[in-house]
Amino acid sequence: MVCLKDNQLISKDLAAPFRIGDVSVRNRVVLAPMSGVTDMPFRELAWRFGAGLVVTEMVASRELVNDTAESWSRLKAAGFRPHMVQLAGREAHWMAEAAKIAADHGADIIDINMGCPAKKVIGGYSGSALMRDPDHALGLIEATVKAVDIPVTLKMRLGWDENSINAPEIARRAEAAGIQLVTIHGRTRMQFYEGRADWDAIRPVREVISIPLIANGDVETAEDAREILRRSGADAVMIGRGCQGRPWHAGVLAGAAGPRSQEIADIAVEHYAMMLDFYGEAVAIRHARKHLGWYLQRFAPDLAGGEKAAIMTSRDPREVTARLYDALSAGIDDSREAA
DSSP, X not given: OOOOOGGGOOGGGGGSOEEETTEEESSSEEEOOOTTTSOHHHHHHHHHTTOSEEBOOOEEHHHHHTTXXXXXXXXXXXXXXXXXXEEEOSOHHHHHHHHHXXXXXXXXXXXXXXXXXXXXXHTTTOGGGGGGOHHHHHHHHHHHHHHOSSOEEEEEESBSSTTOBOHHHHHHHHHHTTOOOEEEESSOGGGTTOSOOOSGGGHHHHTTOOSOEEEESSOOSHHHHHHHHHHHOOSEEXXXXXXXXXXXXXXXXXXXXXXXXXXXXHHHHHHHHHHHHHXXXXXXXXXXXXXXXXXXXXXXXXXXXXXXXXXXXXXXXXXXXXXXXXXXXXXXOTTSOOO
């Protein structure tokens, strides 16, 4: 894999394939793993509309080994390849065992979560808390790599805080341990999602590793995607929150055709139906509300509060479907950007 140089970076690069170990990825725009968001229905839509790669929600390693229903729900593939599973944990043993289970059940790539800033995750010394103890983190990485024959990748932040920017050192050691791709979110853990991601701060990681690098943080537009690649020197870009309410958006950034404005209501209704089928009605009604809110915020921002509340609180799927379709159909016209 050859890193993209500044003077080579043109729009078609986002559509170019690349490789993670022996796994081919069809373009350079990757849907980020987002807990509570990138479930199987969301990933299926993102893949259909052209995302280069989609990643599962974070799967807790010990819970997967202990056979919990939620971990198995998150592990499920959506019927396409490659299937990339993100694991989280703090103990090498559980990470290794969970990686074996994931590989045995169809994972093509295992991603190690060292970037999640959520309090409930770092409180268990997982996610970005691992960046505070690189030696311990490397033991976990080594155990995971040794456990499986498929590529293992690593996602992390710049460091715990501005006084401990250690992503370059961890990335260098991770590559030596067998990691085959690194993703960097251009914030520290203590920043959470505040301020702007520092795209330039990702470049020092590029300078110390030869494996592919993905840059992540505050990517909304194709211009953002090209600029983060130019400034970071990364090989690919990852987009997360920019896809909320528009699961097609990663594919659009990679050059695929997005939906026409009049098709968005149909996609939103289909997404809701997919969630009902995947979770069952009782669970789906609750899980779907955040997605319905994002669709309405993006494409029906002028919807009356009472009508929005009716969509968001109704427990009747038929009522939600009808009201959602009407709201989006009325709120979108050909002048409103679908992407």
